[in-house]
Amino acid sequence: MNRNDTLSILKQLKLSPKKKLGQNFLIDENILKKIISISELTSDDIVLEIGAGLGALTFQLSTLVDKVYAYEIDKTLYQYLKTKFSSSPNIQLINEDILNANIPPHNKVVSNIPYSITGPILEKIFYKVSPPVGTLIIEKSLANRIFLKNSYKNFSRISINFNAFMIPMQKVSISPNAFYPSPKIELSMIKVLPRADIHPFLKSKETRAFFLEFISGIMPYKNKNLSNAIHSYLNTIKSDLISKNELKQYLASIDFDDIKLSQFKYDDFIVLSEKFYELLDQKMKGEF
Numbered sequence: 290m291n292r293n294d295t296l297s298i299l300k301q302l303k304l305s306p307k308k309k310l311g312q313n314f315l316i317d318e319n320i321l322k323k324i325i326s327i328s329e330l331t332s333d334d335i336v337l338e339i340g341a342g343l344g345a346l347t348f349q350l351s352t353l354v355d356k357v358y359a360y361e362i363d364k365t366l367y368q369y370l371k372t373k374f375s376s377s378p379n380i381q382l383i384n385e386d387i388l389n390a391n392i393p394p395h396n397k398v399v400s401n402i403p404y405s406i407t408g409p410i411l412e413k414i415f416y417k418v419s420p421p422v423g424t425l426i427i428e429k430s431l432a433n434r435i436f437l438k439n440s441y442k443n444f445s446r447i448s449i450n451f452n453a454f455m456i457p458m459q460k461v462s463i464s465p466n467a468f469y470p471s472p473k474i475e476l477s478m479i480k481v482l483p484r485a486d487i488h489p490f491l492k493s494k495e496t497r498a499f500f501l502e503f504i505s506g507i508m509p510y511k512n513k514n515l516s517n518a519i520h521s522y523l524n525t526i527k528s529d530l531i532s533k534n535e536l537k538q539y540l541a542s543i544d545f546d547d548i549k550l551s552q553f554k555y556d557d558f559i560v561l562s563e564k565f566y567e568l569l570d571q572k573m574k575g576e577f
Contacts (some may be wrong), residue, residue, distance in 0.1 A: 290345040294457075303558070304365050305470075306470055307504050310340075311405055313470060315345050315468055321349060327424050328424040330353040331353075331396070332353070332355060335354065336350050336358075337392060337399075337414070339402050340360065340402060341361040341366070341370055346400075355379065359380060361382065361384060361461050363382065367384040383392055386559070387425065388409055391531075393536050398424055400426070401425075402425055402426070404427065406566075407427050408447060415481070416454050417454070417497070418487060423481045424478065425481070426478050427480075429462065429474070431462050432477035432479050433477075434454070435448060436479075448555065450501060451561070453484075453500070454484055455482065456481065456483070456522045460480065461477060462476070463477060468513070488559045503562045507519060510522065513549065515540060515546075519565065522535045530569065531568065531569075545557075545561060
């Protein structure tokens, strides 16, 4: 499906691309082929597609895999896709907001996801036990943060969270001109695999939620020392359970140096969140 085909269909549907829904339609067949190639699909795969659009990727997926769950929030596009794929029994179209959906089991995600909600989508799809393999087109700046390995001073919340659950494998720059309308951001296609060694602290819903909240709370202070960053976070949630002196004492007792957050590695933050969870529990019970 090229630019002219896309414009013709949109005209027939009397549909103008909606920026708030991240409607940028793939019009470059070479990029489509590259997505399919990197995804390494098999006939046993069950694939989730987020934002099916006009169905260019959906169709290619359906020819190679066992099942495609294609989510499309726009009602007009959803009705168009229902007609287009009425004879494709292995495509299940779902007219629902992916962030509110009870998503069926799947082992791979292949999508050009809406750029404005990339963070929440990554959390819903990948931040869990046994996440799927992913091939995604996302904003290049986010891809760069996900793929940071040694330059920890440049990391962010998404760097820590994503690498706690997934292994970034491949990153390819994609021209915005491969889409209509062309997004005003640089893009990357990424291939990611689930970690085989997800930390035990991240395996329960409660502790996983604590980890994500804790990282979100301390990362605005990544240029502060660890005790100051945690204390600043406690101030934002109006908690006076732990004084700064108590924090320093506890960090020393668990062999965490009171250095800048940017000097720690990703997995250090998982251990740190586990230890802080234990400290809060002790304080609540009056044991510290």
